[in-house]
Amino acid sequence: ACGDNSDNAGSAGTGSTAAATGKVGVILPDTKSSARWATADLKYLKEAFAAAGVQADIQNAQGDKTAFQTIADGMISSGVKVLMIVNLDDGTGKAVLDKAKRAGIATIDYDRLTPNGGADYYVSFDNVKVGELQGQGLVDCLTEKKATKPVVAELNGSPTDNNATLFKQGYDSVLDPKYQGGEYVKGPDQSVPDWDNAQAGTIFEQMLTQDKNIKGVLAANDGLGNAAIAVLKKNKLNGQVPVTGQDATVQGLQNILNGDQCMTVYKAIKKEADAASELAIAIVKGQKPTTATGTIKDPKSGKDVPSVLLTPVTITKANVKDVVADGFVTKEELCTGEFAAKCTEAGI
Amino acid sequence: MAATPLLELNGIDKSFGPVQVLHDVGLSVYPGEVTALVGDNGAGKSTLVKCVSGIYTIDAGTITFEGNQVAIHSPRDASGLGIEVVYQDLALCDNLDIVQNMFLGRERKRGIVLDEPTMEQMAGDTLASLSVRTVKSLRQLVASLSGGQRQTVAIAKAVLWNSRVVILDEPTAALGVAQTAQVLELVRRLADNGLGVVLISHNMNDVFAVSDRIAALYLGRMAAQVKATEVSHAQVVELITSGRSGNIGLPPEKPADFNGDIVDITPGGDK
Amino acid sequence: MAATPLLELNGIDKSFGPVQVLHDVGLSVYPGEVTALVGDNGAGKSTLVKCVSGIYTIDAGTITFEGNQVAIHSPRDASGLGIEVVYQDLALCDNLDIVQNMFLGRERKRGIVLDEPTMEQMAGDTLASLSVRTVKSLRQLVASLSGGQRQTVAIAKAVLWNSRVVILDEPTAALGVAQTAQVLELVRRLADNGLGVVLISHNMNDVFAVSDRIAALYLGRMAAQVKATEVSHAQVVELITSGRSGNIGLPPEKPADFNGDIVDITPGGDK
Amino acid sequence: MSTTTTTTAGGVKVVKPTVASHLNDYWGRVRGGDLGSIPAVAGLIVLALIFGVAREQFFSALNFANLFSQSAQVVFIAMGLVFVLLLGEIDLSAGFASGVCGAIMAILLTTHGMAWYVAIPAAMVTGIVIGFLLGFLVAKFGIPSFVVTLAAFLGFQGILLLLLGGGKNISISDEFVLNLANSNLPVGLSWGIALVGVIGYALVQLNNVRSRAARGLVTDPMGIVLMRIAALAIVVLVATAILTQERSINPVLNSVKGVPIVAPIIAVFLVLWTFVLGRTTYGRHVYAVGGNTEAARRAGIPVDRIRISVFVIGSFMASIGGILAVSRANSVDPNTGGSNILLYSVGAAVIGGTSLFGGKGKVINAVVGGAVIAVIDNGMGLMGLESGAKYIFTGIILLIAASVDAFARRRAAATGNR
Amino acid sequence: MSTTTTTTAGGVKVVKPTVASHLNDYWGRVRGGDLGSIPAVAGLIVLALIFGVAREQFFSALNFANLFSQSAQVVFIAMGLVFVLLLGEIDLSAGFASGVCGAIMAILLTTHGMAWYVAIPAAMVTGIVIGFLLGFLVAKFGIPSFVVTLAAFLGFQGILLLLLGGGKNISISDEFVLNLANSNLPVGLSWGIALVGVIGYALVQLNNVRSRAARGLVTDPMGIVLMRIAALAIVVLVATAILTQERSINPVLNSVKGVPIVAPIIAVFLVLWTFVLGRTTYGRHVYAVGGNTEAARRAGIPVDRIRISVFVIGSFMASIGGILAVSRANSVDPNTGGSNILLYSVGAAVIGGTSLFGGKGKVINAVVGGAVIAVIDNGMGLMGLESGAKYIFTGIILLIAASVDAFARRRAAATGNR
Numbered sequence A: 001a002c003g004d005n006s007d008n009a010g011s012a013g014t015g016s017t018a019a020a021t022g023k024v025g026v027i028l029p030d031t032k033s034s035a036r037w038a039t040a041d042l043k044y045l046k047e048a049f050a051a052a053g054v055q056a057d058i059q060n061a062q063g064d065k066t067a068f069q070t071i072a073d074g075m076i077s078s079g080v081k082v083l084m085i086v087n088l089d090d091g092t093g094k095a096v097l098d099k100a101k102r103a104g105i106a107t108i109d110y111d112r113l114t115p116n117g118g119a120d121y122y123v124s125f126d127n128v129k130v131g132e133l134q135g136q137g138l139v140d141c142l143t144e145k146k147a148t149k150p151v152v153a154e155l156n157g158s159p160t161d162n163n164a165t166l167f168k169q170g171y172d173s174v175l176d177p178k179y180q181g182g183e184y185v186k187g188p189d190q191s192v193p194d195w196d197n198a199q200a201g202t203i204f205e206q207m208l209t210q211d212k213n214i215k216g217v218l219a220a221n222d223g224l225g226n227a228a229i230a231v232l233k234k235n236k237l238n239g240q241v242p243v244t245g246q247d248a249t250v251q252g253l254q255n256i257l258n259g260d261q262c263m264t265v266y267k268a269i270k271k272e273a274d275a276a277s278e279l280a281i282a283i284v285k286g287q288k289p290t291t292a293t294g295t296i297k298d299p300k301s302g303k304d305v306p307s308v309l310l311t312p313v314t315i316t317k318a319n320v321k322d323v324v325a326d327g328f329v330t331k332e333e334l335c336t337g338e339f340a341a342k343c344t345e346a347g348i
Numbered sequence B, C: 001m002a003a004t005p006l007l008e009l010n011g012i013d014k015s016f017g018p019v020q021v022l023h024d025v026g027l028s029v030y031p032g033e034v035t036a037l038v039g040d041n042g043a044g045k046s047t048l049v050k051c052v053s054g055i056y057t058i059d060a061g062t063i064t065f066e067g068n069q070v071a072i073h074s075p076r077d078a079s080g081l082g083i084e085v086v087y088q089d090l091a092l093c094d095n096l097d098i099v100q101n102m103f104l105g106r107e108r109k110r111g112i113v114l115d116e117p118t119m120e121q122m123a124g125d126t127l128a129s130l131s132v133r134t135v136k137s138l139r140q141l142v143a144s145l146s147g148g149q150r151q152t153v154a155i156a157k158a159v160l161w162n163s164r165v166v167i168l169d170e171p172t173a174a175l176g177v178a179q180t181a182q183v184l185e186l187v188r189r190l191a192d193n194g195l196g197v198v199l200i201s202h203n204m205n206d207v208f209a210v211s212d213r214i215a216a217l218y219l220g221r222m223a224a225q226v227k228a229t230e231v232s233h234a235q236v237v238e239l240i241t242s243g244r245s246g247n248i249g250l251p252p253e254k255p256a257d258f259n260g261d262i263v264d265i266t267p268g269g270d271k
Numbered sequence D, E: 001m002s003t004t005t006t007t008t009a010g011g012v013k014v015v016k017p018t019v020a021s022h023l024n025d026y027w028g029r030v031r032g033g034d035l036g037s038i039p040a041v042a043g044l045i046v047l048a049l050i051f052g053v054a055r056e057q058f059f060s061a062l063n064f065a066n067l068f069s070q071s072a073q074v075v076f077i078a079m080g081l082v083f084v085l086l087l088g089e090i091d092l093s094a095g096f097a098s099g100v101c102g103a104i105m106a107i108l109l110t111t112h113g114m115a116w117y118v119a120i121p122a123a124m125v126t127g128i129v130i131g132f133l134l135g136f137l138v139a140k141f142g143i144p145s146f147v148v149t150l151a152a153f154l155g156f157q158g159i160l161l162l163l164l165g166g167g168k169n170i171s172i173s174d175e176f177v178l179n180l181a182n183s184n185l186p187v188g189l190s191w192g193i194a195l196v197g198v199i200g201y202a203l204v205q206l207n208n209v210r211s212r213a214a215r216g217l218v219t220d221p222m223g224i225v226l227m228r229i230a231a232l233a234i235v236v237l238v239a240t241a242i243l244t245q246e247r248s249i250n251p252v253l254n255s256v257k258g259v260p261i262v263a264p265i266i267a268v269f270l271v272l273w274t275f276v277l278g279r280t281t282y283g284r285h286v287y288a289v290g291g292n293t294e295a296a297r298r299a300g301i302p303v304d305r306i307r308i309s310v311f312v313i314g315s316f317m318a319s320i321g322g323i324l325a326v327s328r329a330n331s332v333d334p335n336t337g338g339s340n341i342l343l344y345s346v347g348a349a350v351i352g353g354t355s356l357f358g359g360k361g362k363v364i365n366a367v368v369g370g371a372v373i374a375v376i377d378n379g380m381g382l383m384g385l386e387s388g389a390k391y392i393f394t395g396i397i398l399l400i401a402a403s404v405d406a407f408a409r410r411r412a413a414a415t416g417n418r
């Protein structure tokens, strides 16, 4: 952090060729909605910046908007040249982006677009798409199980998390036609505060008490999925009732290998992190980034934001090995103890 | 003096859960007179006072003030009628200082602002008149006062106001010789100014020194209410300890009557 | 009796922040004797007691017990030496019942289990010996006791143990006539059994009735410690109120000396 | 009234109560507001009726069994908090402390491949160490417990994140640990334990009466004692009868019956801590310090040591709560012990009648209060409301349950028994 | 020592203090442990030094200015909580109450297109209504405030979700509201307000001395009064001087200078509530009820009304906190007022020296404590630690700040002044 405020007058915003040294600030949102922020993104971003010899200050706001802004204030006052954020909500996101812009700092929306935020770049997966994959995954598993008129329970993410709403939008777009067509029966549908796994356990246990015929569970991520699986196990129903997930966590993948979970959604976070860090490094080095070839329309301002867009992938037992091959999880983490045999079976 | 009592209690009953503490108690307080309320420890004196001042609600009985039956539901009602009480357990706020305690609930104001200088001056005057010699500052917290100093503050608090009836529950228990004399003098002065005064005390010398009437409680019953001049020291002590003395007092004790209430242990046998 | 004091205090100083309460106080307590500690309200009697019992740490001075200098840092140290105290503010736990309070810190056990029957029996015996007549149950919470009943419990608590020195801070303040007599008798009995007893009281009759020596505190200084037989009632009152009487007591007061401590208000002028 | 008067040593006259007089006395105390846990139990019954009417599944054997494991973590933390609250202190870190202990167990089981009989004690020891640290800071440094445990609340969150490598979930597969919160006792054993419990209670009660009578002290009339024993027997045996019914969702596939294992675990700790608080010197001292610290100090009670000890008990119980939470979830994550767990636990103790100002409370309060919280969560889960409405109803129902209690105590205040 | 003795009416001898004797006296009180907010301020300075050494940016004008808006929500909620805590009550719902009030303002501004001068008062009125409801339940129904506000904590979370249509964020664009937390006063006005504040303080102090002297009562020596005024003047004017420096990162693009608008808002409420607590009958009664409810009741104080009123003040201040939070975030979301806001706010009050048992505390405590919390958050933000470590360090630093205070008070206890 030394010496970098000597050139804080240099505008690094739009590709001026100032000094090649400069710091990048990254604010990640939380650790509760998904383990990825603390385990994957942090690691990949750090590696990428280190490899490029660019200093990076990466912090996590722990789901706290106030902390989010405080961290941003700190980064701005410590003179970063690029600020990359995963917003916690539109408003704070915009407030931070505005403040950064006023200070002449280049901005990147990472993973979540801040509507009307006016970030210079956007790098992301499509969250609605994630939901669609989950919905489709569940449909596939139910088809495979030859379930007739199965009752489907939905265990949604945190009611206060906008992403959870987007996921739900995605999987409902797949499931709703099935409900309406009478193929599936809509079962209980509840949200889990704070993505809290323990509460998810109680909520799902009560769903099952209320309707013993639940034959499929759409769980919004692997943690919630695992909570549902724990309850199913208790009732010896695991493996018979398909459960979905997201994030391709070790836990989720192990549940898939066990046959307790039907699918998860893998977001190649390394790709996302690399894309974003590439942008940031270019800006810091005073070059014009070339990788942001796509664009996405800001729904509020109507402007086109230069973007890097990545596609999520469905993971089932058949392609668990791809995740390992990608280096997202290591074989050692995944194939502990009893899973060793199952790993071999799955070709890992 | 006047033949009609200022404050009159009739048939007061009071129980705490299964324990009945007051049985059909009556008491008359006359203006210009000091009525001493005496009784053994646990006879129910303090309970009776708290019934009058609205801290406890009575189970049965009537309270008459200046000839009108009144209902006293809270200490506010009592002070509204002009009844001031010095409680045995003092009831001071430890986190406030002497002046703040003395004017609690009746602060002097100038506009909306507390008039501290006036209050401080009045408090100082009152305390000085009660022979308080060792208080270091009027702004000392009550928590740090000595036992006697606390009691003086509580007394000073009650006499600052224009009231009709003043009830003092063992006011001199913790006081030194000089302070006790001052308080007894004050009690007499209050009565002479036409107030009704009730003084609770275990000290027979004090009782006979200032009181006009003596009311003796025995195990929650009013044993007798007599003129101070009509009884002797020894008679009062007998009333206190056994509820009767000669032909005054309660009818001979029927044990079953007292034991009728469900109680676990009734210590009582003199060894 | 024995010429060496059981407990001896020398040169005790104690301040609370800027206020010095005890100045160079000395006191000797002899076995088999009742030493009365007298003084005006706020003279520092209770403070002195709390210094001895380890509630307050002294600023200067020495405490000698049976000829050995001792350091008393906590009430445990004091009771370890065999010093029992009845505090003026009683120090009972309102949320515990009578028996529980009386045995607090020294519960009887059978194995690891509390021996409630034994404790209840012992408590009942002790209370009965103190003329307690109106306690409804030994399992009554202390919070619901009358003032006098609470005081009796505190006294009973202190005399249950085998101790060397018993200090009673105004133990009879709230007691009735019969109970007071019992407590005075108890005090005398303790001394006769060879204990050192310190009795604090504002009642001169009580003081002269039981004490062998009288120590008078005046504004935080020890004015005199004399044999009870050598002084008169009036002399003691004079010692209390002015610090000297004839040729005993403090040298004539030098106001600057007392005012040397930074204090805001020193009420003191008799009107 | 027919009372027989006996005289014991020491000249204390004793009125020997009869069954009638005892009931009368009890009624007097109830009217006078000395209610024990009646109001909280009444609140519980009211709640159960509300939910039972709204959803028929509420009164199923399955749902009844669910309640035990659902409430376990909160009940355990609350039982420990009762000790802390009895001293007028607070432990905001209990929730995350349970998470940390659970995580330590999970890590030892999985990453280090240790057996449950190593991992579980390790978690408990962690709890004890945590409690000691908290207590030491509060007692010896004199920092208010709110601040110490707020700092610990933050610190343990961090430790949990670090332990879990920055937010991963760790799944456990140790059968023994998994069974703790998810399995049931065999039917025979269920009945056995229930009978042992009832008989044990009866023996203790009768022995009590006998030993007091032998001293000539007042005893409760035999009729009352027998009624008390009968009441407990009915509750325990009826509950056992329900729980030994078949309640499997899919009886063809597998059979689920028997008392959930957590039930006797809760019962054991309930009895243990009730015994400690009511029958030992230590418990007496805890109440004394909570009621009047200065009086306790003057009585020679080592106040600092008591203060440290309650935090140790608090964190120890939290560690057991954490172990059960991990068992139930089959995994541990950075939010184990987070969210509302702490507020619910303190709430459980307070609803049950424990005072935040110290000196007043029983361990059974935590269990009854925990049951209230669990029933609300359980019932709301059956209602299938959307999140916003669910929060609001949970709040309202909590308020209803608490106000039953408040109204009862209100009467108490009116009669002067506060 | 040279003391002059005067005699006032009533025969009370008065020792008139001199500057020397006053300082001596003050030192005696400090040694005796009567420390006011010195320890908390000392803790604050220690913290600032730690962070200043670790990160040079900590001591920049920009960072100093950031502190105000960063601490605003916690400080406002804490100021309100001081009243609640003074009565020995607690308000767990203050955080979400501020969120609800903020949401109401945002909705009126955006969905209903109302002006700020309608929306802001509406939010404040909402706060008052909330406080009234809470207070009513606590005072009239006698439900413990922990339970009532726990229920409200849940309920408001639900209301917030419903208001925001199930988890959406509402962004606001009203300039006036946005400026509240994000803009600064012009340099001229900054100086003007600073001077008015200093002069006002001086006048009040001098007038106080004059009016007491006129009655012949003891007054602080003039030297001490002047020193106090000088100390305030220095603090205020130095702060103003720093804040009126240019602190833009990019002064070419835009200029940022002047005192943040929140600073005078905090100051106004600090003065207002300090006045209310210290100089009005109402404030006196709040302390009395908190110190000894029964004594207050016997003195004829309407205890229930006081109890309700503190909840009203608490929720009212929370509503202002909510307004500023929404302003700072440019938006409201279902977690506004959630997370650690509540614990931080209570912590702020407690660190500053307010007791959870009632009767002891000042509004300035909340501001100093809020500053401690804000400095920790701000400083940790500059350190760039990873999440786990950050939590742990935050906890440790909080503990350090609090132990400065605890050690000081520890001495106080040793001298008997507890």
Ligand SMILES: Nc1ncnc2c1ncn2[C@@H]1O[C@H](COP(=O)(O)OP(=O)(O)OP(=O)(O)O)[C@@H](O)[C@H]1O
Binding pocket: B016, B019, B021, B039, B040, B041, B042, B043, B044, B045, B046, B047, B048, B088, C134, C135, C136, C143, C144, C145, C146, C147, C148, C149, C174, C176, D416, D417
């Ligand atoms: N809240 C209560 N619950 C149960 N019993 C109570 C309660 N308050 C008082 N008592 C009982 O009522 C009786 C009368 O108490 P009270 O305080 O009126 O006595 P008293 O005459 O003032 O005695 P003293 O001279 O000792 O002050 C006592 O036996 C006491 O134990």
Ligand SMILES: Nc1ncnc2c1ncn2[C@@H]1O[C@H](COP(=O)(O)OP(=O)(O)OP(=O)(O)O)[C@@H](O)[C@H]1O
Binding pocket: B134, B135, B136, B143, B144, B145, B146, B147, B148, B149, B174, B176, C016, C019, C021, C039, C040, C041, C042, C043, C044, C045, C046, C047, C048, C088, E416, E417
């Ligand atoms: N904690 C304290 N802080 C400041 N002053 C105190 C403190 N405790 C006692 N004092 C003062 O010390 C003096 C002596 O108090 P102490 O209680 O020893 O008096 P006492 O002789 O027992 O009087 P009493 O007969 O009224 O009980 C009093 O003036 C009192 O105000």
Ligand SMILES: [Mg+2]
Binding pocket: B045, B046, B047, B088, B169, C146, C147, C148
């Ligand atoms: Mg009394």
Ligand SMILES: [Mg+2]
Binding pocket: B146, B147, B148, C045, C046, C047, C088, C169
């Ligand atoms: Mg004393």
